[in-house]
């Protein structure tokens with residue numbers, strides 16, 4: 029997955045922040061201990077001098093002297109370390125109390141390891157890209173556990189809205205739990221306030237937890253970002269993120285102002301991701317007829333043919349909650 033410059037920059041800044049934090053916390057622990065125990069400070073100073081003494085020994089000519097002095101130095105070093113450990117132990121402090129505790133033990137919060145990007149930085153990039161595109165979505169309040177089926181009537185037809193929504197809920201929960209690159213596309217449709225955004229965000233949160241790159245955004249917002257970038261008013265690269273992320277969630281399709289540009293853009297996103305076989309979740313208040321009218325037959329036929337259609341049912345949950 030490619031990332032735009034802002035995402036890379038923010039992730040790199042976060043990495044520097046993590047490193048500084050780890051160092052300053054270690055420094056605080058050291059000052060705290062050394063203020064109470066000068067002996068520990070002295071031992072620490074001696075241990076720290078080992079490398080310069082080691083270099084000085086290596087600069088000598090005689091091989092035997094070098095070997096002898098290195099062995100003395102090693103023994104001394106070991107002795108100091110043990111003494112320091114004893115002091116820590118006597119104060120009920122862990123062995124590694126004075127070490128810098130990095131968030132990532134592999135790359136020490138530098139983001140790279142053996143000349144390659146560390147997996148912690150890849151995860152951070154995905155999270156950063158997601159956060160950037162998430163706008164102000166209340167992701168933390170949208171989980172499967174707080175989706176309340178009691179808001180859906182169970183007496184409004186042969187198959188009640190609650191029954192319909194129960195099966196949609198189960199489908200979405202399994203979808204999130206079993207998510208992979210081969211997961212199908214989903215189109216959630218139905219009138220406003222029936223929980224489409226809630227369930228798509230619940231899926232997003234769980235799929236991110238699994239380490240996949242998810243981009244979530246409302247269609248009007250994403251399309252206007254693309255428009256700004258297309259016409260040179262912004263240097264970010266939303267299009268790459270949309271076309272290449274592991275899971276794209278396009279919320280509120282149809283809410284954007286309809287122009288030739290938006291129609292072509294939506295078609296391009298849907299079609300390109302289908303060709304790349306990358307899963308997409310779309311939610312919309314329009315029905316298939318509305319989609320056909322707004323986005324032409326081409327888009328509607330792709331949704332009907334290539335997406336699992338989930339028709340939401342019930343009464344506006346947001347209104348019920350406010351009453």
Ligand SMILES: [Zn+2]
Nearest residue numbers: 132135146148
């Ligand atoms: Zn790392």
